[in-house]
Amino acid sequence: MSVTPLVWIVTLAITVAFFVYEFFAHVRKPHEPSIGEAARWSAFYIGLALLFGVGLGAAAGWTYGGEYFAGYLTEKALSIDNLFVFLLLMTGFAVPKIYQQKVLMIGIVIALVLRGIFIAIGAGLIANFSWIFYVFGALLLVLAYRQAFAGDDHDPAHGRFMTFVRRHLPVSDTYDGGRLTTMKDGRRFVTPMFLTIVAIGFIDLIFAVDSIPAIYGLTEEAYIVFTANAFALMGLRQLFFLIGGLLERLVYLAQGLAVILGFIGVKLVLHALHVNELPFINGGNGVAWAPEIPIWFSLLFIAATIAVATIASLAKTRADRRADIEEGDRSPSS
Numbered sequence: 001m002s003v004t005p006l007v008w009i010v011t012l013a014i015t016v017a018f019f020v021y022e023f024f025a026h027v028r029k030p031h032e033p034s035i036g037e038a039a040r041w042s043a044f045y046i047g048l049a050l051l052f053g054v055g056l057g058a059a060a061g062w063t064y065g066g067e068y069f070a071g072y073l074t075e076k077a078l079s080i081d082n083l084f085v086f087l088l089l090m091t092g093f094a095v096p097k098i099y100q101q102k103v104l105m106i107g108i109v110i111a112l113v114l115r116g117i118f119i120a121i122g123a124g125l126i127a128n129f130s131w132i133f134y135v136f137g138a139l140l141l142v143l144a145y146r147q148a149f150a151g152d153d154h155d156p157a158h159g160r161f162m163t164f165v166r167r168h169l170p171v172s173d174t175y176d177g178g179r180l181t182t183m184k185d186g187r188r189f190v191t192p193m194f195l196t197i198v199a200i201g202f203i204d205l206i207f208a209v210d211s212i213p214a215i216y217g218l219t220e221e222a223y224i225v226f227t228a229n230a231f232a233l234m235g236l237r238q239l240f241f242l243i244g245g246l247l248e249r250l251v252y253l254a255q256g257l258a259v260i261l262g263f264i265g266v267k268l269v270l271h272a273l274h275v276n277e278l279p280f281i282n283g284g285n286g287v288a289w290a291p292e293i294p295i296w297f298s299l300l301f302i303a304a305t306i307a308v309a310t311i312a313s314l315a316k317t318r319a320d321r322r323a324d325i326e327e328g329d330r331s332p333s334s
Contacts, residue, residue, distance in 0.1 A: 001064055003223040011223070015230050019109060022237070027105045030098040030178060038242040045235025052231060056224075066295040067219035068228055073302050074214055074260060075232035081257055082111070082207050083240050084247050086200060092158060093196045099178045103193065104237040107200035114204050115229045118212040123222040133272035136213040140265030143210045148258035161202050165195065210261060217264035217271075218298055249317040256309025260302055267293045 049072055057065020086107065090100055125132040172189035176182035180194040215225050273290035276282060 001060055001221045001223065003221075008223070011227065015112075018234060019105075019112075023105060027101045027237075030102065032097040033101065033238065033241045035242065038238040041238040042235050042242050045231070045238070049231035049234070052227065056227075063295060064219075064221065064224060066299050067221065068224050070218045070295060070299040070302055071215040071224060071228035072231055073299070073306065074218065074264070075211060075228050077253075077257060077260065077302075077306050078207065078211050078214065079232045079236055080239070080243075080247070080250075081253060082203070083236065083243075084250075084253070085203050085207075086240065087247055089196055089199050089203070093192045093199070095193070095196055096175060099175075099193065100240075101237060102178050103196050103200065104240055106197050107204060108233050108236055110197075110201045111204040111207070112230060112233050114201075114208045115212060115233075116226065118208045119222055119225050119229070122212050122216050122225070126216065126220055130275050130277050131272065133268050133275070134278075136216060137265045137268030137272060139213055140210065140217065140261045140268065144258045144262035144265055147210075147254050147261060162195065162199055165198055171195065213268075214261060214264050217268040218295070250310065250313045251316055252309045252313040256305050259305050259309075263298075263301055263305075267298065 053065055053068045053072065056068050086104065089095075090103070095103055170187065170189045172182050172184065172191050174191075175193060176191050178193060179191055180197070181188050182191050183189075211229070212225070215228060219225060270290045271292060273281070273287040274292055276286050277284055281287070
């Protein structure tokens with residue numbers, strides 16, 4: 001796939017323009033978005049992402065179009081998991097709802113910048129070292145295991161990193177509007193808003209570690225990797241307010257993502273064997289029996305996994321709620 005510098009420049013300019021518009025049109029004036037506003041803009045950005053994928057497939061071929069859609073689905077699912085951590089952070093730092101848009105916007109911009117850096121690094125590694133696919137594959141398999149068996153009691157607002165930050169910075173106990181710093185008794189303090197943004201930036205860095213290797217397991221085209229990530233992050237702010245209550249009901253989301261990361265990890269290892277150049281594996285030659293998983297299968301597998309995890313989650317939470325109601329009805333009245 002040949003992407004000219006002009007296409008890159010136009011793509012980056014349009015991406016920046018969308019985020020600038022988001023800030024001035026929605027974020028600059030503090031307010032809590034209505035469900036209608038969040039739904040309209042979420043639908044707009046999802047529709048835009050799908051339209052871009054169709055256009056890419058028509059212009060460059062449907063192999064690349066399929067890689068984009070598989071990458072977009074994977075990144076969107078990982079971004080929703082990211083939203084759940086954002087929700088924990090917002091709760092842990094007690095961020096007022098009218099300022100949550102600002103925090104999310106800054107967090108999403110940080111995520112896009114960090115992912116852009118990782119995309120460039122990943123593209124350079126892939127172009128020069130075919131063995132990096134072994135590393136990416138092994139990393140995703142480890143991350144898949146951790147994702148599947150991660151505990152639910154971790155509080156990112158009071159973890160080791162934030163304890164370190166609090167120890168080394170003067171922190172105010174109260175918010176000062178949407179400001180990052182405030183003055184008290186002639187001394188400058190950072191506000192909880194600043195701590196929240198620092199925490200989100202740190203979480204974004206962690207998520208980029210599994211996000212970028214995952215999508216490079218679906219495509220080696222840096223342009224597709226970037227656009228899939230950009231579209232996955234666009235509209236994430238609105239999606240937070242739209243499905244905020246639903247996030248807590250997606251109880252099997254972590255397991256679904258673990259399956260996806262594990263699948264892509266296996267796909268990367270098989271691809272690494274197929275293009276092998278390591279002298280201690282098969283004499284430095286590709287392993288003939290190692291199959292290349294086609295992109296159409298990856299796309300169907302990822303979509304099916306997300307659907308099953310969502311349906312199973314909603315069914316479980318509905319059953320749990322019904323059981324709680326029935327147990328309450330059976331309890332003797334006080």
